[in-house]
Amino acid sequence: MEDCCRYCMPCLGRLWNWIWPEFRYPNVPNHSSGDVIENPATEAARISTVSGDVSVPSPKKRPVQLYAALFDFEARSNDELTVKEGDKLSVIEKRGDYVLAKKLTGSLQSGLIPANYVALLQDEFAKHKWYYGNINRVKAEKLLLASQNKDGSFLVRISESHSDEYTISARSEGKVYHFRIQRSSIGAYFVSDKISFATLGELVSYYQKNPRSLGVPLEEPCAQQRKQ
Structure with missing residues (x-):
């Protein structure tokens, strides 16, 4: 009957879809039975295809960028960081005219430095x-x-x-x-x-x-x- 109705009156497709749904939704896991997805990210890491399950690679971690201090800078408050010319740093974030940086040698302290006092170190260009x-x-x-x-x-x-x-x-x-x-x-x-x-x-x-x-x-x- 379904095939006959769909063939003879295709203009009523929405009605036929309501009477005979074409798509079946999966059963919702029963949490009370212990069938719970503890880590949705783990499930999303696999995609089902016609040729089987395909694993999605984890996003690569961005490498830490190396910076160098161009000049000596003396901290004037507890929020700032004292550095010497040539100190190697990692820049955590930019804050207006300053950057929040962390020393990569010595005390490993972090603090604010004027943004124009540091340069991204690539192929020794900062020299x-x-x-x-x-x-x-x-x-x-x-x-x-x-x-x-x-x-x-x-x-x-x-x-x-x-x-x-x-x-x-x-x-x-x-x-x-x-x-x-x-x-x-x-x-x-x-x-x-x-x-x-x-x-x-x-x-x-x-x-x-x-x-x-x-x-x-x-x-x-x-x-x-x-x-x-």
């Missing part, structure tokens, strides 16, 4: 005065347009859209220009696909000596704004 690590475009422009900087001032920062790439931000004629530094399939650094470099330092050095290739001069690293 360069022009390397400003993980700052955004707005912050870079603010630093470069500050009174202590002039045309030719520049910095290198981590790209906001690609964490494995970088950006040169340079001041010229009172404006700030940004140039994306990309990575090739073999790890070389380049701004133009006409020439690439084995290291970030080599790329910066080349454009300092050949400003016409970039279009703006790279004369002096951006002057760091220190907290008083």
Whole structure:
């Protein structure tokens, strides 16, 4: 009868679905019988497919990023952290113009440090005065347009859209220009696909000596704004 009704009057499909439901819901586990899922995440880690159960891999833990202190900083309150230039740190979170950081050597203390006193340490880039690590475009422009900087001032920062790439931000004629530094399939650094470099330092050095290739001069690293 069901097949006949569905065939002859398909426009009443909603009625037939109500009378003869197509889907059967699974029985709800009876908690009183002890049939209880103690850890729903464990159940969700397996997905049933036509070819059998497939295990879903656990999400990978994000590796701890290593930072370095660029300058000495003396704590002025119990919330702040005293660091020496070169101290290795892990940054827990950003708080306005400060970061909550933890020392990775010595006392292993944690506390607040001005955000521009630390730099993400990748391939020893933090040793360069022009390397400003993980700052955004707005912050870079603010630093470069500050009174202590002039045309030719520049910095290198981590790209906001690609964490494995970088950006040169340079001041010229009172404006700030940004140039994306990309990575090739073999790890070389380049701004133009006409020439690439084995290291970030080599790329910066080349454009300092050949400003016409970039279009703006790279004369002096951006002057760091220190907290008083």
